[in-house]
Amino acid sequence: MNCLNQCFSICFGRRRNIGNDVYEPLLQENERDAVTELLQYLENRKRTDFFQGDPLRTLSTLAYSDNIDLKRSAALAFAEITEKDVREVSRDTLEPIMYLLQTNDSEVQRAAAAALGNLAVTVTNKLLIVQLGGLEPLIQLMKSPNVEVQCNAVGCITNLATHNDNKGKIARSGALIELVKLAKSKDIRVQRNATGALLNMTHTEDNRHQLVNAGAIPLLVSLLNSNDKDVQYYCITAISNIAVDADNRVKLADESRLIQYLIHLMSSPIPKIQCQAALALRNLASDEKFQLEIVECGGLPPLLELLKSNTQQIVLAAVACIRNISIHSVNEKPIVEAGFLKLLIELISSDKGEEIQCHALSTIRNLAASDYNKMLIIKEGAAETIINLLIESENNSTGKGKGTSTSYLANGQTFGPIIKSEMTAALAILALSDEIRPQLFKIRVCDAIFPLTDKNEPLEVQANAASCIGNLAIRLEDDSQFVDAWPQIVNYLSRFLESRDLTLQHIALWTILQFIESDGNLKVLLSQTSALVQKIIKLLKVFNDNLEKNNNNSNNGTIQEIIRIISNISNGLNSMESEDDSRLEDGSNDETSTISNQEQTTNC
Template structure:
């Protein structure tokens, strides 16, 4: 068999010659054939047909260790090619590979698992592998003493979790993979850590799996928290993402804080590597949903770094997670609202909000609206000049941004003491408060009308004569309020009746304050 370099063994005469050796009953000839296949596939991987694959699959079934080892190496090499991945499984390659995974010989195990790892990257193969009985042996080999076998096996388990269907992940859980993956988080090998962390992160996407993890795996959170201090950025990243997925559940939101997860998350948040920042800020966003976590996160020093992230990157996802976290942190107490404001969150939003993507605008305006709920902060917010951005944004192309901006204006219009800024901004910028009220009243959208009339009522109750006079002089606004106040509620719309009824009541109250009320003629005895 001289001159292998030039010969094409994948077709014609050379392939026929090799096949003759394969199907002879002579073990030496079969060894020679299997080594040749291993060598040529090492050098040249291309799409092959069943004439090439069938002899190799036949060799896999040999009782001879040398033949098995070389044949599985050849198959693993060919399984790098996409078409071959599908063909190997269709030709029945899984059964002999599973048998080889159970071989006492470590080399044979290693090659067989490596081949399955390659086959498992193809979506068409995943369900077949899941149903073939391969997951049990793979899970057992993940605990192998041999590092190469362990790496290949955990890599295969990871590939099985990257799946479009939950079904394949479910099969993996049923095969007992979770305890093994959790145990291997404390492996000393960085690749194994990475494969297991990522696999668990994918498994944790599903709520039922999170329940299973919660019942049985008490070391999970602590191990993932420890891995956020790994020397490998990709492991740190996946550990934070796994915690993010787990923190979709309340139990885990609290547990991560208890396991001292905040300090490593803060370190990742302040790194200069974008994927690390993104995974950390996504994780802290979920953790911040729990009211009991607001103060611990603030006390751990997250406010300033979160505010800094808003302006230091133009990564939309990072900005969204950062401002959403700040809003969560301000949700429950006036103390925390004041601290979020002190950290410069509002100034930063004001500076950026007109130039960021809509998704970020929506989060920023929602955050300002939440802060504006605190009576102690209203004057401070007005003095920061938030009207300069909120008023134009009530005319945004996004319904969410319009609604959030109007809600913030509404919250700021109630019980402020000094209403001079409302007078100053009555017609400017962008049509001012007047333009905003007019637009929302004319919108025909019951929610928008409700916000506008409620805001108007706050302004009328301000007892600021100049402001009340401005409102009274706007014929358009007065006319629209009259129209709304005169509406008859259609009793067919049972569901909407409360909301609409409230809008009508607010409109009638506004007219009374404007001295245009007293129209009770609609009430029939």
């Protein structure tokens, strides 16, 4: 029955039978006037503002009446009005509705909860409802045996839970336990609203923990198998958010069906479910156990298919997931054998967004940990793609870029620091291989890397580029490209040696050690670059003076490695001094004289 019919039945003396007695409802005069007025207002509802003035006073009179029929009329009126007219309202509007929630009549409760849920879509109303104590009666209505009442009460809670200021209050109110219970409802509307509310409560760490403590995890996992796609989506997304926290992942690990459900859902015909399933697996794959389990349970083939999607968000979710999975060394070979390399390389040079490129690069870097994969990465053209992209980006930034049919980047396009950092890190790892280094030189790795040591580059990019140079210098046979770039090398080595950053000092000292051990032109250039040698000696003295202090940090692997490098550099410098003394006694040869002249020129 709608509100208009309800009012007519009251006004025209609807009779009730109680036992053998027949009676007409007794109304106070002000109540009868209010019914008459409400009928008039409803007939002219398009021109009536029910949220203030006489119309609101009329509704309030009916709401606060002791007559259940009048309460129903008020509740139905509020429900019908708020279906079409939703706006910010005052406490004068909300208080009679919340009073109706506490009426011991399911029809009144249903309509009042619907009205409050309708109003709870605006920000101000969400906050005011909670401030006025609306949570407690709503929680009581969630316990109602009436499904319609449950559905509307949970729907209102769902709307209230979209505001961050309300989430903590809802979590502390006792609502979570009732929401978990109602998420098991056989009525799909109640289940949807309950799981939607649970999802809204997963956006802060404290609320997630309270949700887990309320027993939500087993429920959410079981509902992944629901036939209702909305319920599936809410539950996947909630699990994905819950999996952000390490403590929660430990509890999720107890759910034996979880990974298999999520892998299955990556093949769902609904894109948003595919995407959320991959995101949930990505978050779970922050832990070693899940990294292995996803591969063991057959997660790679559907992830590979998602990487081929035309939807950017799906590709991002999938590549982020495979990036985390690739962290585990046991997964490196299966990922490569599953055919991911080609797609990852395509994503590096795609226009699907920097975040996707970063995850693809990071995955390749992880896969490059093994020598076997390093060779495959080179054969698939990953290194050449990265190098060409870096060169084009640098040319575009300096105005030298000219777009051609073979260009990777649009004319003028450049990479930001995050992309360059990932690219240089990947090249640095590849450069550790004795077999691969000669191939890197052939595909212009120096042209890509040396400019990135410039002081104007972000520090992380400088550090990764310098690490790559240090690795390229290992057992260096042809040092001509290093000799040509010697001024650039001296500049960044000097900055790193003077830095207070232990990592930068480590990179510089490691690179210098490679130059000394190369026993070629670089060793000679180093010996003749007195300013750099003095900085090396100064840093060696600092470390030697503080050796006892550093020994107190013996568990620090970086310090231990630096001390080892320092010892080798000291021996190398002493050896260089001995060689210089021998040259002074024998006379300088032509080769030394030529290099000396070159050094003098570059110093100018």
